[in-house]
Amino acid sequence: AQSVSQHNHHVILSEAASLELGCNYSYGGTVNLFWYVQYPGQHLQLLLKYFSGDPLVKGIKGFEAEFIKSKFSFNLRKPSVQWSDTAEYFCAVNRSAEAAGNKLTFGGGTRVLVKP
Amino acid sequence: DVKVTQSSRYLVKRTGEKVFLECVQDMDHENMFWYRQDPGLGLRLIYFSYDVKMKEKGDIPEGYSVSREKKERFSLILESASTNQTSMYLCASSPLWLAGGSSTDTQYFGPGTRLTVL
Numbered sequence: 001a002q003s004v005s006q007h008n009h010h011v012i013l014s015e016a017a018s019l020e021l022g023c024n025y026s027y028g029g030t031v032n033l034f035w036y037v038q039y040p041g042q043h044l045q046l047l048l049k050y051f052s053g054d055p056l057v058k059g060i061k062g063f064e065a066e067f068i069k070s071k072f073s074f075n076l077r078k079p080s081v082q083w084s085d086t087a088e089y090f091c092a093v094n095r096s097a098e099a100a101g102n103k104l105t106f107g108g109g110t111r112v113l114v115k116p
Numbered sequence: 117d118v119k120v121t122q123s124s125r126y127l128v129k130r131t132g133e134k135v136f137l138e139c140v141q142d143m144d145h146e147n148m149f150w151y152r153q154d155p156g157l158g159l160r161l162i163y164f165s166y167d168v169k170m171k172e173k174g175d176i177p178e179g180y181s182v183s184r185e186k187k188e189r190f191s192l193i194l195e196s197a198s199t200n201q202t203s204m205y206l207c208a209s210s211p212l213w214l215a216g217g218s219s220t221d222t223q224y225f226g227p228g229t230r231l232t233v234l
Contacts, residue, residue, distance in 0.1 A: 043227050104223060
C-alpha cells in the first residue's frame with residue numbers, strides 16, 4: 001500500500017533558524033505532491049503543491065519544497081522561520097493514475113515549535 | 117472564498133449512541149471527504165464521495181457510514197459509537213480532479229469536530 005512518511009514528529013527551533021521537513025512516499029507512478037499547514041486552532045490549509053514542471057516549488061509565507069523523483073522525496077524548507085510558523089505540517093500525495101483522481105494520502109505530520 | 121462548515125466543533129457522546137456529523141460546502145464541489153486526525157497518524161481517509169448518492173470506502177471505513185443526498189452536504193454516521201472513535205473528524209471538499217496547476221485544485225478543509233466517546 002502507498003504510504004507517506006514524515007521523519008520528524010516534533011521539531012523545536014529558534015526564530016531565524018532554517019527549517020527543513022522531510023517527506024518520502026512509496027508509490028512509483030506519477031504523483032502530485034502537497035504540503036498542508038495547520039496553525040493552532042485553525043483549518044488545515046494548503047502551503048504549496050507540485051504537479052509538473054520545475055521541481056522546486058514556491059508556496060505561501062516563504063516556504064518552498066523540492067521534488068526529487070529519484071529519492072521519492074518532497075522536502076519542505078524555509079530559510080528563516082518566525083514565531084508565527086509554529087504549526088503542524090502535513091505532507092500529502094495524490095496518485096494521478098487513480099480513477100477518482102483526487103484522493104490524498106497524508107503523512108503523520110510534524111509539529112513545529114518556533115521559540116521567540 | 118471556499119467555505120466548508122461542520123455542524124459542531126465539540127461533541128461528547130456515550131458508548132453505543134448513534135452519532136451524526138454534518139458537513140456542508142458552498143463551492144459546488146463534486147468531491148467530499150471525511151478524515152479522522154489522530155496524533156502521530158496524520159489524517160486517515162474514512163469515506164469519500166465524488167457525486168450525489170455515490171460513496172467509496174477510504175482506508176479506515178469500519179464502524180462508519182456516510183450519506184450524500186445533496187451535492188453540498190456529506191454526513192458521517194457512527195452507528196454505535198465506541199471509545200476508540202474518540203478523535204478529531206475533518207471534512208474536506210474538492211473539485212473533481214486535482215491534476216491541474218490551478219491554485220484552486222486542492223482539497224479545502226472544515227474546522228473539524230472533536231468527538232469524545234465516553
